[in-house]
Amino acid sequence: MPTEKIRANRRTAGVTFAARLEFENIWHSFAPASDTLQGVSLAAEAGEVLCLLGPSGSGKTTLLRIAAGIEPQSAGRVLLNEREIAGPSVFLPPEKRSIGLVFQDFALFPHMTILDNVRFGLTALSGEEGRKEAMNALSRVGLEAYASSYPHVLSGGEQQRVALARALAPxxxxxxxxxxxxxLDSRLKDSVRAETLAILRESRATAIVVTHDAEEAMRMGDRIALLKDGRLIQTGRGEDLYLRPADLFVAGFFSELNVFEGKVESGAVDTPLGKIGARELADGAQATVAVRTTGFNFSETEGDIEARVISRRYLGVVELLELAVAGADFPVRARVRCGVLSSRARDIWLSLRDSDVLLFESARKSA
Structure with missing residues (x-):
């Protein structure tokens, strides 16, 4: 169902009393020799959408399960509006936390109607009150017409909205x-994601969304927390992490990169793409230069760097190029808007956009 039609068919989401959720020095381990989370301290502010971003195995889902009360932490505390809900002195069960959870597979009961699925968590209300609240929740996501149906008749996007209604109902x-x-398939994902975000904004609930997709995190999150190997690497707005990444890992998570290693000499690093200014690093320091694949200007007649096209792949709006550049041990990858280069272009010229060139001091290797 198109997003516009969903919005036309649903009621405004009911307002909740948003809370601040804080993780304080959280440690977790499934095995003695392997820490799933290592001293994570992070807070989701009242009413904000915080995206937990990272590769598989980084600890995102474990942190979510700890917040929900499904998984106990090894050390540290979880606080809701400064009140400890999990820690050395207390461990509230999930039903006492005022925290809703939407699972990756939606976890709908196949033998129950859509209405009963949504009503499932409203145990504190009478039968009639629970039914009324469940119908209101279904109306907010535009699915009250399916109240007597069963999950198997719904599309993936509709099942996702039922799961959201069930989580928001209490x-x-x-x-x-x-x-x-x-x-969800890519065609449906954008519209369902936009509608979900609109419902979260209307309900004003604090939300923590786990994803491994950097673009999705930037689309949804007021802030992003990037994790790697159980550690919190960087937190901030999407533009902060994209424009000012803390290290090469963060930069590579948000952009496809060409990476070169070199030594700082006279305030610059010599690379196959030219000298890159490095005034912030001491002469003699080892440096890593990362250039985004989107960071090139192209010409068939003049420029700073001569290159030869090895291959080009049409991707719709852009073409993906592999280029041979003198001094480079591997092909340089670049994205160019379709039509900028003629179909017969082979020997071309490049110049760099400074905003797409990133510099990091190389990690020291132990002897």
Whole structure:
């Protein structure tokens, strides 16, 4: 169902009392020799959408399960509006936390109607009150017409909205979503994601969304927390992480890169793409230069760097090029808008856009 039609068919989401959820020095381990989370300290502010981003195995889902009360941490505390809900002195069960959870596979009960699925968590209400609240929740996501149907008749996007309605029905202070759009096809994903974000904004619940997709995190999150191997690497707005990445890992998570190693001499690093200014690093330091594949200007007549086209792949709006550049041990990858280069272009010229060139001091290798 198109997003515009969903919005026309649903009620405004009911407002919740948003809360601040804080992780304080969280450690977790499934095995003595392997820490899943290593001292993670992070807070989702009241009413904000915080995206937990990272590769598989980085600890994102484990942190979500700890917040929900499904998994206990090894050390550290979880606080809701400064009140400890999990730690050395207390461990509240999931049903006492005012935290809703939307699972990756939606976890709908196949033998129950859509209405009963949504009503499942409203145990504190009478039968009639629960039914009324469940219908209101279904109306908010535009699916009240399916109240008497069963999950198997719904599309993936509709099932996702039922799961969202079920999580929002009890008006939780915090809503946790574990890769909620991963099972949707690309055509449907954008519209369902936009509608979900609109519902979260209307409900004003604090939300933590787990994803491994950097673009999705930037589309949804007020802030992003990037994890790697159980550690929090960088937190900030999407533009902060993209424009000012803390290290090469962060830069590579948000952009496809060409990476060159070199030594700083006279305030610059010599690379096959020319000298890159490095005034912030001491002469003699080992440096890593990363150039985004989108960071090139192209010409068939003049420029700073001569290159030869090895291959080009049409991707619709852009073409992906592999280029041979003198001094480079591997092909340089670049993206160019379709039509900029003629179909017969082979020997071309490049120049760099400074904003797409990133410099890092190389990690020291132990002897």
């Amino acid at each position: 008006r939780p202070a915090v809503l946790l979503m574990d890769e909620p759009f991963s099972g």
